[in-house]
Amino acid sequence: MDLFELFIESLGTLTLNKTRTGLAILGIVIGIGSVIALVSLGQASQQAIESRIESLGSNLLTIQPGSIRQGGVVGAAGGRTSLSLDDAKAIASSPQITTIDKVSPEFSRRAQVTTGGSNTNTQIIGVTVVYSEVHKVNMSSGSFISQRDVDIMNKVAVVGPQVVSDLYGDGANPIGQNIRIEGQTLRIIGITEAKGGTGFQNQDDVIYVPLTTAQKQLFGVNYLGSIALEAKSAEVMSNAQNEVGYFLLNRHKLTDPTQADFSIFSQQDILNTVTSTTGTFTTLLAGIAAISLLVGGIGIMNIMLVTVTERTREIGLRKALGAKKKIITTQFLLESIILTFTGGIVGVGLGVFASYVISRLTSSPFVVSLSSILLAFMVSAGIGIVFGWYPAQKAAGLQPIEALRYE
Amino acid sequence: MNNKPIIQTKHLCKIYKTDVVETIALSDVSFQINRGEFVAIMGPSGSGKSTLMHILGALDLPTSGEYLLDGEIVNKLKDEELADIRNKKIGFVFQAYNLLPRTTAMKNVMLPMRYAGVVYEERQEKARKFLELVGLGDRLEHTSNQLSGGQQQRVAIARALVMNPTILLADEPTGNIASVQAEEVMSLFQKLNEEGHTVVMITHEQDIAAHAKRIIHVKDGTIIGDDINHKQKKVIASKK
Numbered sequence: 001m002d003l004f005e006l007f008i009e010s011l012g013t014l015t016l017n018k019t020r021t022g023l024a025i026l027g028i029v030i031g032i033g034s035v036i037a038l039v040s041l042g043q044a045s046q047q048a049i050e051s052r053i054e055s056l057g058s059n060l061l062t063i064q065p066g067s068i069r070q071g072g073v074v075g076a077a078g079g080r081t082s083l084s085l086d087d088a089k090a091i092a093s094s095p096q097i098t099t100i101d102k103v104s105p106e107f108s109r110r111a112q113v114t115t116g117g118s119n120t121n122t123q124i125i126g127v128t129v130v131y132s133e134v135h136k137v138n139m140s141s142g143s144f145i146s147q148r149d150v151d152i153m154n155k156v157a158v159v160g161p162q163v164v165s166d167l168y169g170d171g172a173n174p175i176g177q178n179i180r181i182e183g184q185t186l187r188i189i190g191i192t193e194a195k196g197g198t199g200f201q202n203q204d205d206v207i208y209v210p211l212t213t214a215q216k217q218l219f220g221v222n223y224l225g226s227i228a229l230e231a232k233s234a235e236v237m238s239n240a241q242n243e244v245g246y247f248l249l250n251r252h253k254l255t256d257p258t259q260a261d262f263s264i265f266s267q268q269d270i271l272n273t274v275t276s277t278t279g280t281f282t283t284l285l286a287g288i289a290a291i292s293l294l295v296g297g298i299g300i301m302n303i304m305l306v307t308v309t310e311r312t313r314e315i316g317l318r319k320a321l322g323a324k325k326k327i328i329t330t331q332f333l334l335e336s337i338i339l340t341f342t343g344g345i346v347g348v349g350l351g352v353f354a355s356y357v358i359s360r361l362t363s364s365p366f367v368v369s370l371s372s373i374l375l376a377f378m379v380s381a382g383i384g385i386v387f388g389w390y391p392a393q394k395a396a397g398l399q400p401i402e403a404l405r406y407e
Numbered sequence: 408m409n410n411k412p413i414i415q416t417k418h419l420c421k422i423y424k425t426d427v428v429e430t431i432a433l434s435d436v437s438f439q440i441n442r443g444e445f446v447a448i449m450g451p452s453g454s455g456k457s458t459l460m461h462i463l464g465a466l467d468l469p470t471s472g473e474y475l476l477d478g479e480i481v482n483k484l485k486d487e488e489l490a491d492i493r494n495k496k497i498g499f500v501f502q503a504y505n506l507l508p509r510t511t512a513m514k515n516v517m518l519p520m521r522y523a524g525v526v527y528e529e530r531q532e533k534a535r536k537f538l539e540l541v542g543l544g545d546r547l548e549h550t551s552n553q554l555s556g557g558q559q560q561r562v563a564i565a566r567a568l569v570m571n572p573t574i575l576l577a578d579e580p581t582g583n584i585a586s587v588q589a590e591e592v593m594s595l596f597q598k599l600n601e602e603g604h605t606v607v608m609i610t611h612e613q614d615i616a617a618h619a620k621r622i623i624h625v626k627d628g629t630i631i632g633d634d635i636n637h638k639q640k641k642v643i644a645s646k647k
Binding site: 005016313314317318319320321322323324325327399400401404 | 505523
């Protein structure tokens with residue numbers, strides 16, 4: 001008896017009980033759909049975060065005060081006082097250091113900002129003119145902090161578009177207006193271009209002020225929050241890390257690298273940490289989805305077992321009429337494969353559609369990996385075959401008369 | 408008439424074992440049936456006649472003893488070979504008809520031919536022919552639940568005959584149907600027997616057994632009587 005005829009017969013049997021067939025398929029649809037949707041959600045957010053970090057520059061090194069373990073989390077930077085503006089100047093001017101192009105000393109702290117009637121709480125970053133080059137800050141209007149502003153401790157500020165809309169409303173042009181930070185009045189001289197983004201640090205929700213102004217006039221400190229370094233190329237990153245490390249150890253009169261009162265990490269280090277974090281997140285999502293896929297599979301097995309039990313007499317009759325064991329097994333296996341494949345195809349469609357909707361709603365990239373589709377589909381096919389094989393085998397192994405007498 | 412034995416049993420025994428009890432359903436049953444016979448096996452319920460029928464139909468295997476069907480030792484066959492025997496040599500008619508539910512008469516009759524690998528056109532042609540033979544030429548596309556008990560049993564008989572089996576076995580074929588229809592079924596069996604089919608039938612009704620040419624009485628798992636029925640009740644003449 002050929003397979004095609006068995007296939008047609010199985011289809012016929014499945015359409016006899018549409019509700020049950022539909023529910024069995026639904027279990028697989030939801031299982032596969034959620035695996036694909038959740039995995040693509042995880043991958044999309046991972047890509048978004050990675051591309052944002054990469055846009056900051058791939059040859060960026062950051063020196064943080066205080067020592068941290070490799071790969072660990074940066075502590076409260078404001079509490080560490082081991083980096084000074086002189087350190088930054090020394091790195092910039094030292095003939096020993098050949099791999100570093102630009103040095104950007106920075107100090108940042110959150111503060112309350114007020115103007116006229118409104119106020120906001122935002123990140124104040126004390127910068128030098130180099131900052132805009134190292135961190136790729138572009139202006140939408142006005143100008144960035146100049147060397148002169150830093151030299152004369154000018155009370156000026158460059159604001160991000162988020163700050164503008166928080167303080168003045170969308171689309172306002174507040175250049176020339178005054179804002180008050182920590183009791184000081186600063187004049188706005190520029191607005192940065194929107195970088196977009198949510199994530200950890202919204203780069204649109206910041207106020208840049210001259211480094212010296214931030215240190216002396218606003219916060220009364222003489223140390224730095226961090227120093228950003230731009231290496232000459234991505235290839236010399238690890239050299240640069242070593243050069244600057246030993247140079248600073250010398251300057252701080254330390255001999256043992258484990259005693260260092262600062263730490264240097266590259267953009268790549270941050271990227272690795274973030275990637276592994278979002279990777280864990282994606283795995284977690286996939287794990288949750290996989291559970292629903294498994295539950296869907298057990299649903300199919302359950303239905304196949306019920307079907308076999310319910311049709312034991314029919315199986316007995318078929319055997320009495322001369323059906324071989326192989327035919328009975330094939331028939332029931334086909335039924336469960338049809339169930340899981342239908343569920344698989346619909347589930348893939350639903351999952352891809354859901355991913356698309358999510359990516360549109362969250363304006364994140366639309367990523368559907370072929371591997372997650374293949375994996376989900378193979379799992380469902382596997383479920384169909386394994387979970388269908390057992391009841392089918394059970395049915396086909398019965399003596400005809402036992403099956404016929406089954407009540 | 409050819410008197411070569413078509414069924415031969417030698418010292419058949421069947422013992423059912425559960426954890427606590429051992430039930431002897433058949434003990435030392437030996438007999439033979441020749442080609443062209445119409446035999447009724449009679450006995451009260453629990454006599455072992457159904458067990459005997461299931462062994463004859465290759466639906467069950469004896470615990471010991473030998474069963475030869477058309478010269479083949481059935482109880483030594485493998486699973487696949489048994490399936491072939493059931494498919495090609497035995498036509499079985501059940502008390503409860505056992506038609507596939509929600510399936511047309513045609514498809515039910517075509518089923519054994521499907522398992523035999525007969526091509527579709529031939530299957531259709533034969534199924535129609537045998538359904539016409541049992542008087543259901545106008546009910547080809549009716550599903551099982553649209554047919555009366557007697558009609559369902561006639562579909563089952565068409566299904567049993569369609570592979571042109573060596574023997575036709577019927578397990579209480581009239582047990583579930585009204586007596587008028589029972590007469591129709593019996594006349595059909597007689598007609599088939601006249602045409603040369605070997606028919607073996609189980610019944611506990613004297614009236615039904617009277618249609619056979621030979622009656623075997625079974626009690627407590629053994630044969631207690633085996634007689635030629637000299638007063639065979641003929642119903643063929645009364646058929647419209």
